[in-house]
Amino acid sequence: MNIATVAAEGRLDYNEKFVNTDSPAIDLRNVSKIYRKRIHALRDVSLRVNRGEIFGLLGPNGAGKSTLVKIMMTVVKPTAAAGMILGKPVGHKPTLAKVGYLPENHRFPRYLTGKQAIEFFASLSGAASLGRRGKADELLETVGMSQWGDTKVSQYSKGMLQRVGIAAAMAADPDLIVLDEPTDGVDPFGRRDIRDLLLRMRTEGKTVFINSHLLSELEMVCDRIAVLVKGQVAVQGTMHELTSRRRFYLFELLESPDLPAKLVSALPGAFPGGVNGSINGGICRGEWKSVRGATWCEFDGSTLRVGVSEPTEAQEILDSIRRAGLILKRMTPVRPTLEELFIEAVGEGGKP
């Protein structure tokens, strides 16, 4: 799928142009964390985040997302952990110089101004001092805070703090940026700015790891996601991989008395046993036999949903419909939202 196609769908999809799968930025294996010898926060979590991609970590409250992020950032010590971050073992302190981190509900020292906070935490990350003052101004401008740089952070709103926090995470020019709820408390304009910023970071070859509850936000920027449920990875993959199974095409047909009969003749094998009896029931579901790639088919009134994900497959169905003399009013590719995926992955049992 190329960029033009995904842009037409209203989002940017997995972009292999920026991704390097040979050397993953994060490659976690069997990460476990047990608190007080009885609370299993994480159970053998394995994750892989390629360099140059935006990765989203999802999960209900208490799933262990923050614990996993904190283990990566050495804030929490794992009970067991293997794997690498930027090619070094998890917990390797010097590697953190190349990692920018925005904690959830972060609290900058109240006596610092925004610019001082950026400079201070960049210094702690070992960033070279040369030109950093200029870089702080540049970062403040990037996050839309240039006029507030000399104001104490104690006077910032939540959204302003988030913006400066992201700037601070980027200050040391990291290869990997870990953001925990980056758009929390940010207004819609700010969210859009942050999304643009994330996409820009990706084009610069940086890897972005986002932990967020805002599924719609993640959906718009993430290349790959993982859903964590009760300390375990329930689902992991690219957005394309995860949604392809549930993608379908919607065909809206012009109503006519002989519509079901024509449909059966147009799509043989789609409706085992015919559709006459099932139409009254509202939905006819069957195994799709005639077109490769389709796994299911639903017919409701004048609406036909066919479980194919690729345009070429949909084209074959379209041809069959036309051959049967049916008139097509509209054809729409539909893919499940991240929220639907999330709910499916988490299930009722995943509720906190």
Add this chain to the structure above:
Amino acid sequence: MTATAALLLDAYREMNAKRLFTVVLVVSVVIVVVFAGVSITPDGVSIFGFKSVMDFGNNLSTPANFYKLLYVNFGVRLWLEWAAMILAVISTAGIFPDFLASGSVDLYLCRPISRLRLFFFKYFSALFFVILQVSLFSVACFLVIGFRGGDWEPGLLLAVPLVTLLFSYLYCVCALAGVLTRSTMAALLITMTAWFIMGGAQSAEEMIRGAQVFNQIQAERLDSQIAVMQQQLATAPSTQAAAAAVPAEPAESNAPPAKAPTGIVGGLMRDFFAVMPNTTHGDRASIQRQLQTLRTQRAAINVDIEQAHRIVYWLDAPLPKTSDTISLIEREVLPAAHMPQTLELPTADPRGFLQRRYDRNIAETTVNLEIRKRSASWIVGTSLGFEAVVVCLAAWVFCRRDY
């Protein structure tokens, strides 16, 4: 800027942001100004031209000594050791709890800096608060004494390391409490309690030692009385001589109870009765027996006090010597000759009241001199030992904990 320089700059900013830092600084300046406005005159002292007649005895032979005494007793003992110390503890109690608050500690721990290094930076940033304040105050006082007293005493600057040491004894407890509880109020209360215990243990040790010395002096007096009595019995003295040895006084109201009370209070009561004459029937042998009984009891009490002192001494040994540490400044600045003098031996004291006061004064002076003779390495060494243990424990908890 390196991470170290950034942390130092941050420590300064953090300190500078605290209002109490400014308050302490302003009060220090006021004290120094008042200090500079005080001068010694032949009649007493003058403060900004207002004269007050005072007799300082012969302790203040020179203006420099007068200023040093003021510096030690008011500047160090009152201001630095107490008032400024309390303000410093209040100002810095929140450093660790604020640092460890959720959302704050993450910002530090995710850096390529070891936890141990972060801990000690935060720890020393609090000490930096005191170093800066005490340095400003001491240097200002050093200049005042130099210009006004004509004595450029470098020993005055000892206040900087010693007051910082005193603060560090307290702050190690504050850091441990802060790391464990992550609460400023809890850290503050625990630190104040620890300070009270440290000071209390030291005072208790000094008081018991004072009682021990006093008891020994009293025992020596009984020994000399017994010796006199024995001599009089041996030489069959006249009634007048016996009366001279033990002044006559009706015994009905002053005789010791038939069954002598025991313990320290009992001993003191016996002392009271002992200095009272007991010559109802003029039986010197009886007086001698009573004196010997008192002496025996005094010896038993002394054993008890000695044992109590030994226990308290060793309980106090591993604790920080807060007061003794500050006394090291006094030792350096004020020679023993300028220590408070003992009272004159009373010449007319038929009932022994003044003598007891004199003995207490002797005991107090003896204990003060004993404490003054304690080695600085013992005082500072044991205190630093305590601090090292507590700081290591706090660092261990800090490094092992999940945030």
